[in-house]
Amino acid sequence: MEDFQIYQLAGQVLGTLTQELNDGIYAELGGELSIGWREGRKFGAYASSSADPAAPIRHSITIYYELVRQVWRDAEGLCEFLRSIPEGTDVDRLYDFYGDREKLPTCFDEDEHVKNIFVAAITWVFFHELGHLMQEHGVIRAEFGSTAEDLGLAADVQDFEASGDDVLAGREAVVSHATELAADFEAMNFYIVELIRHVSDPRFVRIEARTEVLAGLVYLMLCGLSLVFFRFNGAKLLAPSAVVEGSHPNPLTRLEINLPQIHESLDSKLMRAICGHEMDRKELVMLGGKAALSATLYWTMTKTESRQFDNRFLLRGILTNPTVLEYLQPIVACWDEMLPRVLELRRFGTPTGVMTFTKAFRYRIAEVIPWGKGPEGASQASVASTSLRP
Numbered sequence: 599m600e601d602f603q604i605y606q607l608a609g610q611v612l613g614t615l616t617q618e619l620n621d622g623i624y625a626e627l628g629g630e631l632s633i634g635w636r637e638g639r640k641f642g643a644y645a646s647s648s649a650d651p652a653a654p655i656r657h658s659i660t661i662y663y664e665l666v667r668q669v670w671r672d673a674e675g676l677c678e679f680l681r682s683i684p685e686g687t688d689v690d691r692l693y694d695f696y697g698d699r700e701k702l703p704t705c706f707d708e709d710e711h712v713k714n715i716f717v718a719a720i721t722w723v724f725f726h727e728l729g730h731l732m733q734e735h736g737v738i739r740a741e742f743g744s745t746a747e748d749l750g751l752a753a754d755v756q757d758f759e760a761s762g763d764d765v766l767a768g769r770e771a772v773v774s775h776a777t778e779l780a781a782d783f784e785a786m787n788f789y790i791v792e793l794i795r796h797v798s799d800p801r802f803v804r805i806e807a808r809t810e811v812l813a814g815l816v817y818l819m820l821c822g823l824s825l826v827f828f829r830f831n832g833a834k835l836l837a838p839s840a841v842v843e844g845s846h847p848n849p850l851t852r853l854e855i856n857l858p859q860i861h862e863s864l865d866s867k868l869m870r871a872i873c874g875h876e877m878d879r880k881e882l883v884m885l886g887g888k889a890a891l892s893a894t895l896y897w898t899m900t901k902t903e904s905r906q907f908d909n910r911f912l913l914r915g916i917l918t919n920p921t922v923l924e925y926l927q928p929i930v931a932c933w934d935e936m937l938p939r940v941l942e943l944r945r946f947g948t949p950t951g952v953m954t955f956t957k958a959f960r961y962r963i964a965e966v967i968p969w970g971k972g973p974e975g976a977s978q979a980s981v982a983s984t985s986l987r988p
């Protein structure tokens with residue numbers, strides 16, 4: 599596919615979403631959402647708001663052409679890489695843990711694999727920016743971060759590939775990470791609702807094929823999401839760290855925090871009633887783990903200096919990693935502090951889009967109790983470690 603065709607497709611997909619939001623919730627609120635495109639070789643997107651909570655809502659999302667171009671090329675690269683893994687090798691056998699060695703869903707053809715990864719990834723990025731806007735994170739960062747002198751820029755929230763610009767640290771980094779995770783949470787909520795609406799419509803998906811198509815789309819979406827996170831991470835180390843620094847969370851940590859939200863939502867009674875899929879919790883968890891494995895294999899074996907897969911990068915659930923639990927301590931405290939203001943500013947959206955931490959999860963974070971050391975006992979160490987909502 600030529601670059602200009604990628605831009606056209608992205609324009610159609612995100613233009614339609616913007617239009618639907620304008621005809622719906624933004625019209626109801628007397629506000630407006632616009633989408634803009636920018637040139638320049640940056641892998642990024644940003645959200646801008648008129649920022650005055652008392653004024654009519656003027657939100658805009660800007661996406662770099664380079665972002666959509668790169669997402670498409672990464673999706674192509676990933677699919678080609680997965681198809682070329684030789685049978686019976688060590689890498690191939692890693693898939694046995696997830697039940698089978700099928701690396702791309704057979705209900706789609708090769709073109710559809712790339713297209714579905716692409717559409718899912720750019721839609722998620724769009725929803726992530728929308729998440730920043732819904733909760734007016736520009737205002738939140740100005741009020742709670744330490745750079746009060748930057749108030750003039752409070753309206754913009756930027757998401758870019760790590761570029762060696764100012765590296766955030768301390769309070770500013772914690773506020774930034776917390777709002778990034780909160781925008782992820784809104785994005786995932788939006789995404790799942792849209793996905794379920796799509797697969798539950800018999801005009802798009804035959805009822806008999808619903809579970810298979812849903813599983814395929816969730817898998818491809820998570821592949822796409824992982825690729826976006828790796829790109830945003832830039833050249834930084836992939837190993838999780840307990841220190842909150844920079845503007846964005848580590849991509850693997852971010853994935854591990856995002857995954858349970860998918861399991862929780864798709865496993866909920868409501869979603870089952872709407873969509874009637876047949877995946878149980880374990881299958882959903884396996885699906886997420888397999889997608890993350892595929893993306894991480896591709897990234898570590900083709901994009902890093904060592905070109906080697908390292909099993910430290912296998913996702914095992916946030917609870918299995920004490921480092922991640924420690925990392926979350928200041929984030930949870932900061933989110934608790936900001937939440938009343940976030941809810942005051944939040945423009946729209948269902949309650950399920952607001953990031954919450956359960957009591958049990960909070961306790962494990964505070965006391966750093968990894969999976970196996972809590973009430974579940976050591977015998978179940980490898981299963982269901984992702985079942986708690988962050």
Ligand SMILES: [Zn+2]
Pocket residue numbers: 726730756757778781
């Ligand atoms: Zn962001």
